[in-house]
Structures are given as structure tokens and as C-alpha cells.
Amino acid sequence: MHITRTHPDTRQGPAENFTGPVWLDELAAPELPSRLRLFNVHFAPGAHTAWHTHPHGQVLHVLDGEGRVQREGGPVEVIRAGDTVWIEPDEWHWHGAGPRSFMTHLAAVEAAADGTTACWGAHVGDDEAYPAL
Template sequence: MEITRTRPDSQAGPAEHFTGTVWLDEVAAPPAPSRLRMFSVHFAPGARTAWHRHPHGQVLHITEGVGLVQRRGGPVERVKAGDTVWTGPGEWHWHGAAPGAFMTHLAVVEAAADGTTADWGCLVDDDTHSA
């Protein structure tokens, strides 16, 4: 058993993967052979990810606020604190805060054998985000 009492500093979400102000806090990244990764992600109102997909899927658990999620070809859906979203392996999607609301979620992924946790696509435009 290992108890982690200190965490890496918060990291700003890079502009090539996020629109708006986003902060990422690593919660868990256990040593191999585990490939689990967990982050707490904090989105300012209207902030969001770019389109992306995960090799083994992703679980999002909304811990506070109101957000939006969309899978490619599907409708934009509202999520709120207490909701959990499963995105399947290789499924293109985006997520972020609703306009006018902050949103925080826990994001859990399993890295691929090469350490990859996400493949990134284009940024989500304002028209798609506000749909």
C-alpha cells in the first residue's frame, strides 16, 4: 500500500488541447504495471477540451458545477454534479463547462502500452459548444 500526501503542481491546460481556462491536477498515476491515470480537471465557464479519444475509454465523474459533453455525431448533452459519463475506447468526444458555469470532473483513463492516454483532434468551435 502506498499513501500519497503530496501532489504535483496544478498544470494549465495547453491551448492546443483546450479552449478557455482549464486546470489539471493529477490525482493518481500508480507505477507499472498499472496504467491507471486519474485527474481532477477544473473548467472556467465556457472552457472545454478539443475533440479527442482514449485508447481504452474514459470515465468522467462530475464533482461540481454544470458541463456539456458530446460524442461525435451525437447531441450536446448537459451534465451536472453527481453525473458519471463513460466514453468508449476510440470514441471521439469533447467535454467542458457550460457557458456561465464552472465545472470540475474526475477523469479516469487507462494508458495504452506505449503510455498514450489520448489522441487529440481539432478545437471545438463556439457554435458547437453553445448548441
């Protein structure tokens, strides 16, 4: 057993992968052979990821606020505190806050053998992310 009492500083999500203010807190990145990665991700209203995939899928658990998630070819879905989303391996998707609400979720992924946790694609436009507005 290992208890971690200190974590890396909060870092801002890089502009090449996110639209709007997003902050990432790495909660877990155990040493090999584990490939688990766990993040607490805070999205400002209207902030969201670019399209991306994960080699082994991703679990999102919404802790606070209201957000949006979409898989390629599917509708934009509203997600709220308490919701859990399973994203299939290599499924193109994006997620983020609602247009007028902060949203915080836990994000769990398993790294590939080469350490890769995500493959990033194009940015998502606001008209695509919030079509009903």
C-alpha cells in the first residue's frame, strides 16, 4: 500500500487540447506495472475538450455542475453531478462544461504500453458543442 499525501500542482489544460479555461489535477499515476491515470478536471462555463480517443477507453464521473458529452455521430448529451459515462476504447468523443455552468469530473484512463493515454483531434466549435443555443 502507498498513501500519496502530495500531488503535482494544478495545471491548466493546454490550448491545443481544450477550448476555454480548464484545470487538471493529477490524482493517481502509479508506477508500472499499473497503467491507471486518474484526474480531477475542472471546466469553466463553455470550456470543453477537443475531439479525442483513449486506447483503453475512459470513465468520467461528474462531481459537480452540468456538462456536455458527445461521441462521434451521436447527439450532444447533458451530464450532471452523479452521472458516470463510459467511453469505449478508440471512440472519438469530447466533453466539457455546459454553456452557463462550471463542471468538475473525475477522469480515469489506462495508458497504452507506450504510455499514451489519448489521441487528440480537431477542436469542437461552440455551435457544435451547444447546438440548442
